Amino acid sequence: MMKKRITHSVKLTCQTLEVDGKRVAMAVEGEPFLTSLYHAASIEYPKFFKMDLLCKVGFIASEYLLNAEGKERFLPADDRAVLLFNRNSSWNADTTFQQTIDNPEEFYPSPAVFVYTLPNIVTGEIAIRNKYHGESDFILLPEMSEAAMDQAIDRAFLDPATTSVLAGWVEAVSEDDFEAFLTITEGC
Amino acid sequence: MELIDELKMKMIEALNLEEMTPADIDEQAPLFGEEGLGLDSIDVLELIVLLDRTYGIKIEDPKLGKEIFTSVRTMADYVAANRTK
Numbered sequence: 001m002m003k004k005r006i007t008h009s010v011k012l013t014c015q016t017l018e019v020d021g022k023r024v025a026m027a028v029e030g031e032p033f034l035t036s037l038y039h040a041a042s043i044e045y046p047k048f049f050k051m052d053l054l055c056k057v058g059f060i061a062s063e064y065l066l067n068a069e070g071k072e073r074f075l076p077a078d079d080r081a082v083l084l085f086n087r088n089s090s091w092n093a094d095t096t097f098q099q100t101i102d103n104p105e106e107f108y109p110s111p112a113v114f115v116y117t118l119p120n121i122v123t124g125e126i127a128i129r130n131k132y133h134g135e136s137d138f139i140l141l142p143e144m145s146e147a148a149m150d151q152a153i154d155r156a157f158l159d160p161a162t163t164s165v166l167a168g169w170v171e172a173v174s175e176d177d178f179e180a181f182l183t184i185t186e187g188c
Numbered sequence: 189m190e191l192i193d194e195l196k197m198k199m200i201e202a203l204n205l206e207e208m209t210p211a212d213i214d215e216q217a218p219l220f221g222e223e224g225l226g227l228d229s230i231d232v233l234e235l236i237v238l239l240d241r242t243y244g245i246k247i248e249d250p251k252l253g254k255e256i257f258t259s260v261r262t263m264a265d266y267v268a269a270n271r272t273k
Binding site: 035046049050106108109110111112115 | 202241
């Protein structure tokens with residue numbers, strides 16, 4: 001196992017947001033939690049509103065993580081990999097899309113929903129937003145496994161071009177059932 | 189409600205333009221590019237579905253699409269002339 005260290009972390013659920021172990025926000029009634037976090041961080045990225053739930057969860061978690069890192073944002077980088085994991089893939093977008101084609105008399109497949117029926121769109125959204133050109137993977141696991149995620153991070157560091165990895169678990173089953181646990185891991 | 193305002197409302201809903209109101213959309217402004225609404229290729233597909241579903245208009249000639257989706261005004265003119273619903 002290679003030497004590496006976690007420098008920053010974010011834990012997001014439908015109720016709370018923790019950055020580097022400190023609670024920084026809690027959901028309140030009225031505005032959707034992810035949208036309130038978007039506004040609270042003064043993010044200007046209208047594409048956020050077009051994203052499916054899984055992308056929104058991964059995107060918001062990554063924004064707070066990268067802001068915590070404190071480095072200048074949006075500089076092109078070849079040395080950062082993005083590795084995300086979950087169990088249910090793009091289930092939420094899949095079922096939403098299915099609803100657009102269930103009724104033969106109302107058969108209007110939504111292109112905007114269809115583009116999100118792959119989980120690796122999340123890694124792509126994060127990479128595009130931040131101009132990361134390194135490795136990008138979304139891996140499905142039977143269950144959350146820190147050991148399996150750690151092995152994948154180690155494999156990313158086998159590429160000598162990789163000096164850091166944005167990685168973690170991003171799951172979005174419904175508006176009331178989502179979570180993300182993301183870290184930045186630096187090679188030593 | 190006038191067709192142009194109805195179209196703006198339906199576009200905001202279909203394209204998830206949550207930060208916008210109908211008043212923010214200039215009916216003459218280009219739909220694409222930085223000077224206009226900044227829509228992308230997926231948005232065009234969604235607009236094609238919108239016209240089919242709401243107004244019974246099927247756009248099968250790609251060349252026509254370029255003219256129809258120039259602005260909200262050109263869309264409204266096309267809908268007014270070709271709607272079946």
